[in-house]
Amino acid sequence: MATEISIFDLILKASFVVQLVMLTLVLMxxxxxAMIMQxxxxLTAAKMNAKKFExxxxxxxxxxxxxxxxxxxxELDGLDAMFTAGFKEYARLAKNNHASPGSILDGTHRAMRVTLSREIEKLESSLSFLATVGSISPYIGLFGTVWGIMTAFIALGSVKQATLQMVAPGIAEALIxxxxxxFAAIPAVIAYNRxxxxxxxxxSSYGNFMEEFSNILHRQAVANVDAK
Structure with a gap:
């Protein structure tokens, strides 16, 4: 009667290189x-905070x-940080009696643009890792498969008559x-795209707010100049 072989047994009996590949994929x-959850x-907090601020x-x-x-x-994040940076720069430039509304607008716009870049950089943190896992995991697994199959066929070289029962375990452990x-790549790719x-x-939401807020500050700067 044939002995049933479990996946766990195949992993334990795999060659060192294949086991190393499997361990690498499990860690990835x-x-x-962990990155997906984080x-x-x-991102959920960023969307909620943006809506709350607006x-x-x-x-x-x-x-x-x-x-x-x-x-x-x-600590300030998202639109809170952008608004604070823009209003702070506006207040600083508005104190200068020689500053034109155009120069005030440019200054506040640059300040908010820098903050926008920093905030987006925070949101994109770890996405490159997910992209890397999604792109290289199948190739790492394929390497383990090729190595395992190669090892199985090399072992058959010393056998006079090969049977399917002798070849199957080696190929099965390689295909794992x-x-x-x-298994490592698919969730990473889906999460990265989403x-x-x-x-x-x-x-886009941050950018729209930046433009709308800049227009408000520009109208205020024009009104202040006309009032002088």
Whole structure:
């Protein structure tokens, strides 16, 4: 009666190189899932904070009071940071009697653009790792498969009569590496594509706010010049 061979047994009996490939893929999968959970939490928080800030900003709150409230915080993210950077630069330039509305607008726009780049860089953190896992995991698994099959056929060289029962375990353990490579790659690719799309939407939302806020500050600067 033939002895049933489990996947766990195949992994334990695999060659050292194939086992090393499997261990590498398992670690990559674990780290990618950790990154997926962390990025999901960060992006969800970014969208919620952006909506919360916009609701408060467009509610008619006094911008000076909003700036003072946000400046009192230790850490600022997203639109909070962009608004604070823009309003701070606007206040600094508005004190200069020789500053034109155009120069004030350029200064505030540059300040918010720098902050925007930093915030998007935060949101894109670890996405490159997911892209790397998604792109190279199948090849690492394929390498383990090729190595395992090659080792199995080399071992058959010393056997006078090869049977399917002798070849099957070696090929099966090698194919496990390919399966593990796909198991690591597929979630990473799906998460990368989804998160990249989310970051693009958040960046577009930030950019729209930056333009709208810049227009508000520009109108205020023009009004201040006319009042002098």
């Amino acid at each position: 999968s674990v780290f990618s899932w 990025r999901r939490k960060a 609701d408060k900003f467009w509610s008619g709150v006094d911008l000076s009071k909003l700036y003072a409230e946000l400046s009192a915080r230790n 590496a390919t399966a593990m490579g796909l 998160f990249s799309h989310t970051v693009e939407k958040v960046e």
